[in-house]
Amino acid sequence: MKLGLCMDNFSDDFIARRASFGELVQRAAKLGYRGIEFTPAQMLSSHPEVSDEEVGLVREVLGKYHMEPFCWNVYLDTGAITGRELSENEIQKTMMKNLIYAKKAGFSLIKTSRDITPGIFQKMLTLCRDLDMKLAVEIEDLEPGDHDEGDVREFIRIIQGEGEGRAGLVLDMDLLMLPAADTGALWNMSFGIYIRPEVVLKNQDIIKGAAEAGYPGYLLCRNGRKASPDAQRQAEQFVKSCSRVLENNKKKIERIRKG
Amino acid sequence: MQVQEFDQLLLEEQTITNYMVEGIILGYEFKIRYPFWRGTYLSCIEKLEVAIDREVLSQEDIFFTLNGKRFLMEELRAFYKEYWYVLEDATLTVIKKGGITKGFHEVAITLQHRIPYGRQPDGYRSVTNTITRTLMAE
Numbered sequence: 001m002k003l004g005l006c007m008d009n010f011s012d013d014f015i016a017r018r019a020s021f022g023e024l025v026q027r028a029a030k031l032g033y034r035g036i037e038f039t040p041a042q043m044l045s046s047h048p049e050v051s052d053e054e055v056g057l058v059r060e061v062l063g064k065y066h067m068e069p070f071c072w073n074v075y076l077d078t079g080a081i082t083g084r085e086l087s088e089n090e091i092q093k094t095m096m097k098n099l100i101y102a103k104k105a106g107f108s109l110i111k112t113s114r115d116i117t118p119g120i121f122q123k124m125l126t127l128c129r130d131l132d133m134k135l136a137v138e139i140e141d142l143e144p145g146d147h148d149e150g151d152v153r154e155f156i157r158i159i160q161g162e163g164e165g166r167a168g169l170v171l172d173m174d175l176l177m178l179p180a181a182d183t184g185a186l187w188n189m190s191f192g193i194y195i196r197p198e199v200v201l202k203n204q205d206i207i208k209g210a211a212e213a214g215y216p217g218y219l220l221c222r223n224g225r226k227a228s229p230d231a232q233r234q235a236e237q238f239v240k241s242c243s244r245v246l247e248n249n250k251k252k253i254e255r256i257r258k259g
Numbered sequence: 260m261q262v263q264e265f266d267q268l269l270l271e272e273q274t275i276t277n278y279m280v281e282g283i284i285l286g287y288e289f290k291i292r293y294p295f296w297r298g299t300y301l302s303c304i305e306k307l308e309v310a311i312d313r314e315v316l317s318q319e320d321i322f323f324t325l326n327g328k329r330f331l332m333e334e335l336r337a338f339y340k341e342y343w344y345v346l347e348d349a350t351l352t353v354i355k356k357g358g359i360t361k362g363f364h365e366v367a368i369t370l371q372h373r374i375p376y377g378r379q380p381d382g383y384r385s386v387t388n389t390i391t392r393t394l395m396a397e
Contacts, residue, residue, distance in 0.1 A: 008296065008297075011296045014345075014346075015265075015268065015296060015345050015346065016268075017346060039297065041297045041298060042296065042297040042298070042345060044344075045344040045346065045347065047298065047342055047344070048340075048342060049340075075297075075375075075376045076376065077300070077375040077376050078375065078376065078378060079303075079373060079374070079375035079376065079378060079382075079383040080300045080302060080303065080339045080375040081302060081339045082302045082303075082336045082337070082339070085378075113376065113377070115376060115377075115378070
């Protein structure tokens with residue numbers, strides 16, 4: 001389990017031009033994060049046709065601060081065209097372009113929302129294999145039993161079948177609040193889980209629970225894009241608390257994993 | 260839906276300048292920014308209203324310039340490949356013979372825009388940002 005940060009947590013400072021992408025990555029590294037989720041729709045001026053120059057800059061900055069390029073966050077923007085939705089072909093090509101940009105920037109995972117259908121999600125797997133990339137869909141607001149309904153069930157079927165090891169989920173923190181019986185299998189098919197620092201600070205057992213369940217992915221700090229001193233303090237405490245819980249339970253977690 | 264969080268970005272502190280062509284003043288201009296946490300497509304701009312000293316300007320008197328290209332206001336909805344980066348200024352050029360008088364002017368902007376992701380059963384979210392600032396014209 002690793003600790004990561006959604007770069008859009010720093011939105012306030014970025015859009016106010018108080019800090020550049022490089023300065024924000026440096027800040028994330030200093031806070032103790034090991035990887036980032038990156039949103040090109042926010043941080044790249046050449047979006048949506050991302051230039052090689054900007055892709056190279058992202059790669060260079062992340063390398064400089066030894067930050068893992070964990071997740072390339074794709075907004076499909078299905079409502080971009082006035083009067084109609086994007087066609088299936090347009091969505092596929094948006095995904096294709098972003099797989100290429102993400103690969104060039106050094107990322108191994110791209111994630112999108114449920115604006116992608118399970119059918120398109122499945123069709124993208126061939127290109128993911130060709131490029132040696134992983135693909136995830138974000139599931140928000142998960143309630144008990146939801147993972148057995150509608151398109152979520154279909155995504156899971158693809159992830160556990162043709163997409164095994166290549167496709168997965170990125171989930172919000174609600175997963176950690178669900179009964180263990182509902183979550184065990186989902187942890188292991190998730191590449192990342194979003195969590196708000198204040199939740200961890202109030203209930204450190206959820207980190208312990210995820211670690212003990214053998215969750216192998218990233219815990220991604222998401223604090224609502226605020227740059228307030230309180231939010232910064234929370235982001236810092238999040239890393240410390242998670243690290244402390246994991247260190248204190250290291251032996252126990254290893255024993256559990258070994259069975 | 261009214262959103263105030265990013266209103267201040269829409270019209271930042273600045274000086275209004277006259278728009279001159281070969282020494283002839285054809286109007287005046289100032290800059291605006293997209294007031295959100297990420298950028299958007301020009302096609303998502305549903306309404307952009309400008310009032311100077313409480314007088315709403317005709318859409319026909321305004322040019323919108325972004326990424327080195329100049330658009331008519333009525334054209335914006337068609338440009339779904341033209342992206343307004345969140346750190347990029349757009350320039351509004353108001354055509355007015357003789358330009359704007361020197362001194363302070365009240366500038367009011369209303370921007371209504373569609374959020375192109377996260378479709379709800381009743382469609383995409385439409386957000387309205389408004390701001391009024393007193394700017395100096397030179």
